[in-house]
Amino acid sequence: MKVVSNFFKLSTLLVMFLFISCSDDDNETVDPPMVETTTIVDLAVDTADLSILVEALTAANLVETLQGDGPFTVFAPTNEAFAAFLTANNFSSLSDIPDDILTQVLLNHVVSGTNLSTNLSTGYVSSLSTAGAGGRNLSMYINTNSGVIINGVATVITPDVEADNGVVHIVNSVIGLPNIVDHAVANGSLTSLVSALTADGNTTFTDLLSSTDTDFTVFAPVDTAFSAFTNPNDNDINAVLSYHVIPGTAAFSDDLMNMYVTTAATNADGDNLSQYISTDDGVVINGSSQVALADIVATNGVVHAVSSVIDLPTVTTFAVADATFEPLVAALTEGTPATDFVSILNGEGPFTVFAPTADAFQALLDSNMDWNSVSDIDEALLTSVLQHHVVTPGNVRSSDLTNPGDTSPNTLEGDAITISLPGTGDNIADVTDGSGNTVIGIVVVDVQANNGVIHVLNKVMIPNTSN
Structure with missing residues (x-):
């Protein structure tokens, strides 16, 4: 037993010596073998036909970016x-090329992301360029209906050159x-819009929507919308097209709310038409x-x-929409x-309508315990009340x-x-109705339709019922 015990002691000492010898040789450790990676920049450098791209990336200080992890x-x-x-x-x-332009x-x-050609589909993606309005990332339209075409100008000629930090698709155009016109031309679903904008050699819209003097918001009807539009009011098509353009702002979806905006279209007097945007359901x-x-x-x-062409509004358009x-x-x-008030207010006009809010009507109903809805009000009285809101x-x-002063239209x-301008408190203007009530205020002005204008009231006006 004593011999066995000594043997185990000797074996243990030998193992410890070998471990120390292997791991403590001048405190050196063996590094793992280097694994070479191929970045997108490496691929470009190794491709003779991309030498100008490499030069451009270097000039724009983007080499390090595209050597990054990506993908x-x-x-x-x-x-x-x-x-x-x-x-x-x-x-x-x-x-x-100015440095900032070249970079963008x-x-x-x-x-x-790594988007192989098999993963690409027709639609929009965001590029890394922040040259969009408001510093947003520019949209890029990819059309895969016949090959892969980018923004209608660049065709992929060599797809799927893979790197460790992404993929390269070689294209035949920069x-x-x-701009807005470029996007409209590139998207095959907007061909009817482009045709309407450029009909008979018209360059008004393309010049306007290519301008960099201001930003624009364009509600662009798709082709199916144009094919369904019958122009029931026989409005000038150029005025209808202008009505889809909001100049002076780039209103992105996260900027929108229930709101009125001013379009590029005008009525016969040259007043810019309003548009009502609702975000309650989309x-x-x-x-x-x-x-x-x-x-x-x-x-x-x-x-x-x-989804549909937006026709020029009448005053009833806003009454129904809001x-x-x-x-x-x-x-x-x-x-x-x-x-038939609807037919009247859809007529040629022009009308000036003072439109009471829902709260204003509720206050009127609350003033008489027998009224639960507008249908409970005597029709003759209600008719005269409504007529009292139209000039x-x-x-x-x-x-x-x-301004300042009083205006007294019939x-x-x-x-x-x-x-009376200016108004008091939160009122833009104060109003005295036909019966002498003075606690009435205009709270929104100049909702402009093609056949008239709406001003919003916080109280219902009552005519002089004694005459």
């Missing part, structure tokens, strides 16, 4: 593509920074046209594709069946009122009302 999908223009781009833009060399153009060829324009695809980002604004006016609509229809003929905007009912 990235890069649509890489050939040398011939870059040469054509330089010629088309009157640049003699890359050094002539190059980033507009890069998409996040992809420029798209994004709906004037209660009829749904946004089907939002936030197509261009350098000079944003495009929202819509839930604030539901009791008013009920009063104009259910409460006064003997008078005709005339498109009386807030700028037409005496209403359709016969009694005059008095509008």
Whole structure:
């Protein structure tokens, strides 16, 4: 037993000696073997036909970016593509391109993620370029109906060159920074819109929507919307097209709420027409046209594709579209069946309508314990009340009122009302109705329709019922 015990002791000492000898040789450790990686930049450097792209990436200080982890999908223009781009833009060399422009153009060829050609589908993605309106990432339209075409200008000629940090698709053109017109032309679902905008050689819209002087929001009807549009009011098609354009702002979907905006279309007097946007159930324009695809980002604004053409509005368009006016609509229809107010207010006009809110009508109902709805009000009385809210003929905007001072137009009912500017408290203007009530305020002005204008009231006006 003593011999066995000594043997185990000796064995243990030998193992410990070997372990120390192997692991403590001058405290050196053996590094794992190096694994070489191939980045997107390495692929470009190794491809002779991408030498100008490498030069451009170097000039724009984007080499390190595309050597990063990514993953990235890069649509890489050939040398011939870059040469054509330089010629088309009157640049003699890359050094002539301003650094910020070159950077954004190059980033507009890069998409996040590894997107092999088999994973690409027709639709929009966001590039890494932040040259979009408001500093947003530009949209990129990929069309896979016949090969792969980017923004209608660049065709993939060599797909799926894979790197460890993404994939490269070689393209035959440089992809420029798209404006609104570029996006419209590239998208095959907007061909009817482009045809309408350019009919008979018209360049008004293409010049306007290519401008960089201001941003635009465009609600663009898709082809099926145009084919369904019958132009029932025989409106000028150019005015209808202008009505889809909101100049002066790029209103992205996350900026939208229940709101009125001002379009590029005008009425006969040159007043810009309003548009009502509702976000209660998706994004709906004037209660009829749904946004089907939002936030197509261009350098000079944003495009929202819509499901139907938005016709020029009448004053009843806004009354029906804006839930604030539901009791008013009920009063104009259910409460006064003997008078076809809808047809009247859809007429040529022009009308000035003072439209009470839902709260204003509720206050009127609360003033009489026998009234639970507008249908409970005597029809003759309700008819005269509604007529007391319409001034005709005339498109009386807030700028037409005496300021400061009083304006006293006659209403359709016969009694005059008095509008006093400036208003008190939260009122834009104060109103005295035909019966002498003075606690009435205009809270929203100049909702402009094609046949008149609406001003919103916080109280229902009552005519002089003694005459």
